[in-house]
Amino acid sequence: MGRTAFDKIWTMHEVARLPDGTSLLHVDRHLLHELTGLEALKQLEKRDLPVHSPGLSFATVDHVISTRPARDEASLGARPGDAPWSSDMVEGMRAKSREHAIQLFDTADGRQGIVHVVFPELGLSLPGALIVCSDSHTCTHGAIGAVAWGIGSSEAVHVLATQTIRQRRPKTMRVTVDGQLGDDVSAKDLVLYLIGRIGASAGTGYAVEFGGRTIRALDMDSRMTVCNMAIELGAKIGFIAPDDVTFDYLRGRPYAPTGAQFDAAVSHWMKLTSDDDATFDREYQIDATAVRPQITWGTSPEQVIATDERIPDPREEADPKRRQAMEAALKYMDLQPGSAVAETRIDRVFIGSCTNSRLSDLQAAAKAVRGRKVASHVRAWIVPGSLTVKRAAEEAGLDAIFLAAGFDWRTPGCSMCVAVNGDTVAPGERCVSTSNRNFVGRQGPGARTHLASPAVAAASAIAGHIADPQMLAQAGAPL
Amino acid sequence: MKAFTDCEGPAAPLLRDNIDTDVIVRIERVAQCKRGEFGPWAFEILRYRPDGSEDPDFILNQTPFRDARVLLAGSNFGCGSSREMAVWALDDFGIRCVIAESFGDIFLGNCLQNCVLPIVLERKLIDRIAAVAVTGARVRVDLRTQSIEAVGLASVAFDMAPSIRDAFLVGLDEIALTLRSGAEIERFQRDDRQLRPWIYRL
Numbered sequence: 001m002g003r004t005a006f007d008k009i010w011t012m013h014e015v016a017r018l019p020d021g022t023s024l025l026h027v028d029r030h031l032l033h034e035l036t037g038l039e040a041l042k043q044l045e046k047r048d049l050p051v052h053s054p055g056l057s058f059a060t061v062d063h064v065i066s067t068r069p070a071r072d073e074a075s076l077g078a079r080p081g082d083a084p085w086s087s088d089m090v091e092g093m094r095a096k097s098r099e100h101a102i103q104l105f106d107t108a109d110g111r112q113g114i115v116h117v118v119f120p121e122l123g124l125s126l127p128g129a130l131i132v133c134s135d136s137h138t139c140t141h142g143a144i145g146a147v148a149w150g151i152g153s154s155e156a157v158h159v160l161a162t163q164t165i166r167q168r169r170p171k172t173m174r175v176t177v178d179g180q181l182g183d184d185v186s187a188k189d190l191v192l193y194l195i196g197r198i199g200a201s202a203g204t205g206y207a208v209e210f211g212g213r214t215i216r217a218l219d220m221d222s223r224m225t226v227c228n229m230a231i232e233l234g235a236k237i238g239f240i241a242p243d244d245v246t247f248d249y250l251r252g253r254p255y256a257p258t259g260a261q262f263d264a265a266v267s268h269w270m271k272l273t274s275d276d277d278a279t280f281d282r283e284y285q286i287d288a289t290a291v292r293p294q295i296t297w298g299t300s301p302e303q304v305i306a307t308d309e310r311i312p313d314p315r316e317e318a319d320p321k322r323r324q325a326m327e328a329a330l331k332y333m334d335l336q337p338g339s340a341v342a343e344t345r346i347d348r349v350f351i352g353s354c355t356n357s358r359l360s361d362l363q364a365a366a367k368a369v370r371g372r373k374v375a376s377h378v379r380a381w382i383v384p385g386s387l388t389v390k391r392a393a394e395e396a397g398l399d400a401i402f403l404a405a406g407f408d409w410r411t412p413g414c415s416m417c418v419a420v421n422g423d424t425v426a427p428g429e430r431c432v433s434t435s436n437r438n439f440v441g442r443q444g445p446g447a448r449t450h451l452a453s454p455a456v457a458a459a460s461a462i463a464g465h466i467a468d469p470q471m472l473a474q475a476g477a478p479l
Numbered sequence: 480m481k482a483f484t485d486c487e488g489p490a491a492p493l494l495r496d497n498i499d500t501d502v503i504v505r506i507e508r509v510a511q512c513k514r515g516e517f518g519p520w521a522f523e524i525l526r527y528r529p530d531g532s533e534d535p536d537f538i539l540n541q542t543p544f545r546d547a548r549v550l551l552a553g554s555n556f557g558c559g560s561s562r563e564m565a566v567w568a569l570d571d572f573g574i575r576c577v578i579a580e581s582f583g584d585i586f587l588g589n590c591l592q593n594c595v596l597p598i599v600l601e602r603k604l605i606d607r608i609a610a611v612a613v614t615g616a617r618v619r620v621d622l623r624t625q626s627i628e629a630v631g632l633a634s635v636a637f638d639m640a641p642s643i644r645d646a647f648l649v650g651l652d653e654i655a656l657t658l659r660s661g662a663e664i665e666r667f668q669r670d671d672r673q674l675r676p677w678i679y680r681l
Contacts, residue, residue: 026668150561155588201558437499440502441501441524
């Protein structure tokens with residue numbers, strides 16, 4: 001019987017299969033960040049245990065670090081203006097990484113950034129690798145053909161101590177996407193549409209493989225956007241089989257194998273696809289031609305519609321549980337059923353996060369912004385995903401486009417997605433955000449979040465209300 | 480990990496779906512509180528009004544549910560962020576067991592690390608328990624007999640993987656257990672280094 005790619009990679013990492021069917025799996029890459037990594041290292045020390053394989057752990061600082069434009073990248077000292085506890089956390093992570101010989105990619109070496117942006121771009125996330133990190137968006141690395149998922153703090157201590165993790169094998173799901181995506185329709189629109197169609201808990205208990213011609217045609221940045229939101233589908237693992245797009249992306253990256261070893265690796269990686277006769281526990285088919293630019297209206301990623309649609313009416317929902325959830329969401333979001341979502345006036349725009357802060361995301365946003373101005377009542381931010389992305393964007397002149405339009409051009413970090421470093425949306429304010437969660441209070445207490453693609457977020461910043469680039473062009477927004 | 484054999488007390492019905500870990504514990508607390516300090520901040524968004532006062536309409540602000548030991552929830556409970564502090568917040572509040580239709584995968588793993596018992600039941604059984612619990616009846620969850628009982632409730636049986644059950648009953652220390660497999664881990668890495676040298680070349 002045929003095997004899934006997931007099954008092949010899982011089995012390859014089994015150090016032992018325990019009597020109850022749980023596997024003890026080898027961890028190839030353990031990624032750490034300051035919000036939970038520091039505490040995990042302290043817990044390890046409390047148990048008087050060493051880091052088992054420091055060469056397989058890597059760190060950066062992203063969650064609580066300041067993203068102020070004037071952040072001093074060269075200095076490793078405390079940063080004036082940041083909360084003392086956050087500076088302590090960043091400094092603590094630096095000190096503990098040194099102490100335990102864990103390589104940390106930092107501001108001063110020019111490689112700091114969001115953990116799920118930095119490790120793929122350095123070539124540290126590789127096909128067939130098993131990657132864990134105490135962050136739920138670790139599923140992002142599945143775009144490279146890795147099996148990757150988010151873990152808790154206790155599991156992180158286990159990984160540090162043993163370089164393994166105990167895990168029950170999840171069921172498998174395949175989402176096959178065929179058909180061509182329209183102009184101005186991005187990977188973000190595709191994954192939001194998918195979540196809207198099958199629900200925010202459809203993937204619970206599954207490892208999800210994304211396949212089909214549409215997925216094959218996506219570049220790596222877009223694939224990362226899709227896999228990033230597997231967790232918003234309920235699945236802690238998202239995966240795309242490695243192919244030539246993956247290998248071309250990896251070739252020449254600083255930590256990717258080189259020369260003959262790269263070729264040997266590619267022949268190994270090419271086998272990490274699902275066999276034609278492999279069976280999945282669950283399958284979904286999606287028609288990409290039906291996808292239009294998306295925007296969430298509620299407080300779960302599944303509460304999503306196209307930008308030209310109307311806010312749904314709970315009275316038309318037959319299921320009482322869903323109706324109740326819709327009513328609560330509309331109340332929190334202060335929206336009226338039946339009104340056009342595009343009429344919704346906004347206060348903030350955030351373009352960033354591990355979902356959409358890579359170079360191609362910023363290019364898509366810049367395309368919608370070029371020569372236009374941010375609406376006078378909107379505060380709009382661009383937070384590049386890493387210092388590497390920031391430099392590349394500046395070399396391409398994107399910063400100038402954003403600054404001329406009235407955007408803030410900030411420094412890398414999780415920023416307004418996790419909203420723990422002071423980058424928040426004020427109570428009652430409405431934000432169009434390229435991040436991944438529109439949960440109640442996610443961007444700050446009382447903050448209202450609409451998830452969208454970089455193009456929609458950028459167009460909304462210009463329009464001052466929810467809009468996609470096509471609406472902006474039709475409205476004849478001044479160039 | 481501490482052990483779990485049984486727990487008894489009020490069971491608070493919070494029967495909505497998709498309660499995410501951001502709702503269970505806010506990020507500011509994740510960043511600034513230590514284990515043992517999260518109790519007052521469990522469900523902060525739902526428990527307190529913007530001025531900081533308690534919202535009397537929220538179940539955990541009502542007697543006897545202030546002392547809830549069991550939480551009854553809908554589907555996909557604990558979805559979203561991997562923050563283990565969501566489980567710590569429940570534990571610090573006093574909740575030892577969550578009964579839901581389904582759980583977020585990462586949250587479920589975190590429950591197992593902290594001996595907060597996650598029980599999956601069909602909605603109609605949860606509704607039946609909730610109908611009794613809402614009166615303030617004490618609900619008793621016994622892992623040894625895998626049963627849920629309360630006065631006025633026909634005993635409800637629940638499934639639990641034997642390995643999880645055993646781990647809870649003894650308060651298994653997974654790290655100590657895995658460290659015993661040290662030689663197997665070394666052997667795996669030695670062999671794997673030949674097969675996939677690019678993983679280890681660093």
